[in-house]
Amino acid sequence: xxKLYLKAVNKTxxxxxxxxxxxxxxxxxxxxxxxxxxxxxSAFLQQMSSRVVLVSVAVTFGSSFIxxxxxxVFSVPTAYVLSRKTFWGKRILETVVVDLxxxxxxxxDGLILLLLLSRTGILGEFLGHFHxxxxxxxAAVVLAKLFVSIPFMISFVREAFDRVDRNIENVxxxxxxxPFQIFYKLTFxxxxxGVLKGLVMALSKSxxxxxxxxxxxxxxxxxTGTMSVLIYFATQKGEMDKAIALAIILEFLTFILLTIIKxxxxxxxxxxxx
Amino acid sequence: MHKxxxxxxxxxxxxxxxxxxxxxxxxxDELFVILGSSGCGKTTLLxxxxxxxxxxxxxxxxxxIDVTSLSPGERNIxxxxxxxxxxxxxxxxENIAFGLRLRKVSKNIIQTKVRHIIDDFGLQGFECxxxxxxxxxxxxxxxxxxxxxxxxxxxxxxxxxxxxxIETRQKIKAELxxxxxxxxxxxVYITHDQxxxxxxxxxxGILNNGKIExxxxxxxxxxxxxxLFVACFLNTENMxxxxxxxxFGQKLTIQINDIVLKTYTSLELSEGDLVTVCIxxxxxxxxxxxxxxxxxxxTGTIESIHPVGRDLEIKVLVTPNxxxxxxxxxxxxxxxxxxxxxxxxxxIDEAFVHLIPVx
Numbered sequence: 001x002x003k004l005y006l007k008a009v010n011k012t013x014x015x016x017x018x019x020x021x022x023x024x025x026x027x028x029x030x031x032x033x034x035x036x037x038x039x040x041x042s043a044f045l046q047q048m049s050s051r052v053v054l055v056s057v058a059v060t061f062g063s064s065f066i067x068x069x070x071x072x073v074f075s076v077p078t079a080y081v082l083s084r085k086t087f088w089g090k091r092i093l094e095t096v097v098v099d100l101x102x103x104x105x106x107x108x109d110g111l112i113l114l115l116l117l118s119r120t121g122i123l124g125e126f127l128g129h130f131h132x133x134x135x136x137x138x139a140a141v142v143l144a145k146l147f148v149s150i151p152f153m154i155s156f157v158r159e160a161f162d163r164v165d166r167n168i169e170n171v172x173x174x175x176x177x178x179p180f181q182i183f184y185k186l187t188f189x190x191x192x193x194g195v196l197k198g199l200v201m202a203l204s205k206s207x208x209x210x211x212x213x214x215x216x217x218x219x220x221x222x223x224t225g226t227m228s229v230l231i232y233f234a235t236q237k238g239e240m241d242k243a244i245a246l247a248i249i250l251e252f253l254t255f256i257l258l259t260i261i262k263x264x265x266x267x268x269x270x271x272x273x274x
Numbered sequence: 275m276h277k278x279x280x281x282x283x284x285x286x287x288x289x290x291x292x293x294x295x296x297x298x299x300x301x302x303d304e305l306f307v308i309l310g311s312s313g314c315g316k317t318t319l320l321x322x323x324x325x326x327x328x329x330x331x332x333x334x335x336x337x338x339i340d341v342t343s344l345s346p347g348e349r350n351i352x353x354x355x356x357x358x359x360x361x362x363x364x365x366x367x368e369n370i371a372f373g374l375r376l377r378k379v380s381k382n383i384i385q386t387k388v389r390h391i392i393d394d395f396g397l398q399g400f401e402c403x404x405x406x407x408x409x410x411x412x413x414x415x416x417x418x419x420x421x422x423x424x425x426x427x428x429x430x431x432x433x434x435x436x437x438x439x440i441e442t443r444q445k446i447k448a449e450l451x452x453x454x455x456x457x458x459x460x461x462v463y464i465t466h467d468q469x470x471x472x473x474x475x476x477x478x479g480i481l482n483n484g485k486i487e488x489x490x491x492x493x494x495x496x497x498x499x500x501x502l503f504v505a506c507f508l509n510t511e512n513m514x515x516x517x518x519x520x521x522f523g524q525k526l527t528i529q530i531n532d533i534v535l536k537t538y539t540s541l542e543l544s545e546g547d548l549v550t551v552c553i554x555x556x557x558x559x560x561x562x563x564x565x566x567x568x569x570x571x572x573t574g575t576i577e578s579i580h581p582v583g584r585d586l587e588i589k590v591l592v593t594p595n596x597x598x599x600x601x602x603x604x605x606x607x608x609x610x611x612x613x614x615x616x617x618x619x620x621x622i623d624e625a626f627v628h629l630i631p632v633x
Contacts, residue, residue: 167359170326171417175373175424176347189363 035251039244047245052221052230057249059141060227064206067145071153071202076195079157080183098158101151106211109147113216117143140217141224145209149202156201160194161187197261204257208250276335277302277460278323278428283332284484285318292318293329294484300428305454305461307471310481311507316464319481320432323462325349336427347376352421352429356436358413360405366392366416367401373424391419411442418453428460435470447474468508472496480504497554498628505552505630511587511599512553515632521545526629532593536569537627548632557626558600560588561619562610570622574598576614579607588612590620598622 047053082094101109117124117134127134134140164187172182188195210228217224219233227246234243276299285293292315300306310316321327323334325346334342341349361369367388374384392398395415405413414434421429434450435443451474454461465471471478472492479489480503487507488500499505505513516530524538530551543549565571574590577597581587585601592598598620602610612618 165357165359167355167357168361170321170324170346171353171355171359171420172361172372173326173346174324174349174351174353175420176376177372178347181376186361186363 032251035244035248039241039248043241044245044248047242050242052225053242053245055222056225056227056230056246059138059223059225060207063138063141063145063226064203067142067149067206068199068203070142070146071150072195072199075150075153075157075198075202076188079154080161080187082154083158083161098151098154101147102155106148106209107215110144110212110215113140113143113147113212117216135216136218136220136224138217138223141213141226144212144216145206148209148212149205152205153198153202156198157191157195160191160198163194164190200257200261204254207253207257276300277304277337278462279333279335279338280319280323281333281335283319283322283334284330285315285322285327286330291484293322293332296332296485298479298486298489300460300462301477302460303454303458304476305451305463305474307463307465307475307478308481308486309465309468309471309478309507311466314481315484316466316481317432320430320462320464324351324353324430350424350427352424352426354414354417354421354429354431354434356433358405358417358434360408360413360416360420362405365402365404366397366408369405369416370419370423372420377424387423391423395419409442410438411446414438414442414446415449418450422453422457422459426459428462431461431463433465433467434463436465436467450474480507482507497626499552499630502550502630505550510552511555511601512551512558514551514553514596516549516551518543518545518547518549528629531595533572533596535622535624535627537624537629539629541629541631543629543631550630550632552628552630553598553622554626555587555599555601557623558598559621559623560590560600560602560610560612561621562612562616563619565619565621570624570627572620572622574618574620576612576616576618579612579614586612590618592620 078097082090082097104112114135115121117127117140119125119128119133124134134143168186168190169182172186177185208228209226210232213224213226214229214232217226217229219225219229221230225233227250231243231246231250234240234246278298278300280296280298283293283296284291296319308316308319318327322329325334325341325344325348329342332342333340336349336351361372364372370391371384371388374387379387392401395418397412397415397419400408400412405416408416417434431450435446438446447470450461450463453459463474475492477489477491478495479486480495481487482503488495488504490498495504496508499508499510502513514530516528516535518526519529519534520527521544524540526537526539526543528535528537528549528551535551537551559565572592574592577589577591579586579588581604582601585603586607587599587601588607590598590600600620602612
C-alpha cells in the first residue's frame with residue numbers, strides 16, 4: 001500500500017512537471033515564433049530596403065560596438081582591481097559601480113544621464129565651454145548603451161578573474177614574474193572566455209537597450225533612432241510591418257549571441273578548468 | 275650558518291594574533307617540517323617567507339642575507355603549493371620553462387635544462403600535455419620540476435601530497451626525500467600530518483599559538499615533548515599525573531595514584547614536584563607469563579583490545595584508577611592469544627619514560 005502510494009505520488013509529481021514545462025515552452029515558442037507568422041517575406045524585404053530601417057540598423061550596430069569597445073577598455077582594469085585588491089570602501093564602490101546600475105530601471109539611467117549632461121547639468125555645463133553638447137546626438141546613444149551595459153561587463157569579468165586560482169599567481173611571483181607579466185601570461189588568458197562572455201552579454205544588452213537611449217538621445221531617425229526606439233515609435237504609429245521587420249532582425253541577432261554564449265563559451269570553459 | 279633564519283616574526287589580522295615573535299633557524303640541506311593543525315598560521319608563515327605577504331615585524335634571512343624587503347622573485351625560493359597550481363594554459367614544457375623564460379635564459383639552454391629535468395622526473399612523452407591531461411603524481415612532479423629548475427636557495431612545500439591517494443603519496447614522499455638528498459637542497463615542508471612528519475623530517479617544529487612550541491629531530495620531539503600541548507598534539511598515548519617521591523641524582527621515584535614508577539631525568543626537579551608522566555606504547559612490554567620482579571614491573575587485566583591500523587591497541591587496567599595503553603602487531607597478538615579480561619604482566623622501560631613538569 002505504502003509503495004503504491006509513493007509510486008502514485010512520484011508519477012503525479014513527474015506528470016505535473018511535464019505539464020507545466022510544456023505549457024511554458026509552448027507559450028514562449030508562440031511569442032517568439034509569432035513574429036515570423038505576422039509578416040510576409042516580401043513585406044520584410046520591403047522594410048529592409050527602407051532608408052529609415054537601414055539607418056536604424058547602422059545606428060544600433062555602430063553605437064553598440066563602440067559602447068562595447070569602451071566598456072571593454074574600462075571594465076577589465078576595474079574588474080581586476082575589484083577582484084585583486086582590498087581597500088577601504090570596496091563594498092560601497094561595488095554597490096555604486098555594479099549593483100546600483102544593474103538594479104536601476106533603464107529609464108532612471110537615462111534621466112540621470114540627461115540631468116548630468118543637459119546644458120544646466122554639472123558635466124553638460126563643463127562640456128558647454130568646449131561647445132560639446134551630448135544629449136540627442138549619436139554620442140548620447142553610445143553613452144546610454146555604455147551606462148546600462150558596463151555593470152554587466154564588470155560583473156562577468158570580475159567573476160572570471162575571481163575564478164583564477166591565486167596560488168597560480170603566487171607561484172608565478174616566486175618564479176620572478178612581475179604583476180603585469182602575471183596578468184598577460186596567466187590571469188587574462190585564464191579568464192579570457194569569461195571576459196568575452198561579458199563582452200557578448202554587454203553587446204546583447206546594448207543592442208536591445210531602449211529606456212535610457214530614448215530619454216537621453218530621443219529617437220531622431222537620421223542620427224539617434226536605434227532599432228528598439230524605432231520599434232516603439234512604429235508601434236505607436238501603427239506601422240506594424242516596420243516594427244516587425246526590426247524586431248525580427250533584433251530577435252535573430254540576440255538569438256545568435258546567446259547561442260554563442262551557451263555553446264561556445266561553455267565548452268571552452270570546461271576545457272580550461274578541467 | 276643557518277640557511278633560513280626567521281627572527282621575531284609577528285603577524286596579526288585585525289585583533290587575531292597569527293604569528294607572535296616566532297624565531298627559527300633551518301640548517302642547509304635539511305628537510306625541515308613545520309607541523310601544525312589547521313588555522314595555526316602555517317600558511318601565513320609560508321606566504322611571509324616567500325614574500326607574498328608582509329609580516330608586521332621580524333626578519334627573514336637566507337644564507338645570512340636579509341631578504342625581508344625583497345620581492346618574491348628576488349628571494350629565489352622555490353614554491354610547491356598544495357594544489358600544485360600548474361599553469362592550466364601552458365604545456366608541461368612551458369610550465370617547467372616558465373621561470374627560466376622570465377630570467378631571459380637563452381632558448382638553447384632552456385631546451386637543454388628542461389629536457390634534462392623532464393628525464394630526471396620521468397616525464398618523458400608528456401612535454402606537450404596540458405595539466406588537465408596529467409595524473410596527480412605527474413602534476414606533483416611537474417610542480418617540483420618547475421620550482422627546482424630555477425635552482426632555488428630553498429624549496430617550500432605546502433602540504434604537497436595531501437591531495438594524492440595513499441599509494442601515490444608514499445611514492446612521492448620517497449621521491450621527495452631522494453631528490454632532497456640528491457640535490458642537497460634545503461626544504462621546508464608544511465603539513466598537519468604527524469605520520470608524514472615522522473617519515474620525512476630531518477627536524478621538525480610544532481607551530482601553536484603563533485610560535486614554534488618545540489623543534490628538534492623526530493625522536494627528540496616525539497619521545498621527549500617539552501609541553502603538554504606537544505605531548506597531546508603528538509598523541510602521546512599514556513599521560514599520567516604523578517608526584518616525585520624521591521630523587522637521588524638523576525634517579526627518581528614517582529607516585530602515580532596507586533603505582534610507583536622508577537625512572538631518571540636530566541630535568542631540574544625536586545621531591546614533591548608534580549609531573550606529567552608520558553609513556554609511549556613501545557616502552558610497555560606485555561606478557562602472559564611471569565616477568566622477573568624488578569623495576570617498573572606490574573600486573574594487570576586486559577580491559578579492551580582495539581584495532582589501530584596494522585596494530586592492536588591494548589588497554590591494561592593496572593590499578594582500579596590507572597589504565598595503560600600499549601600497541602602490538604596483530605601477528606604477535608595472535609601468537610600470544612591475548613583476550614579481554616585476561617591477566618597480564620607488564621614492564622615499563624625506564625629509558626622511555628618522559629616527564630613534563632606541571633607548572
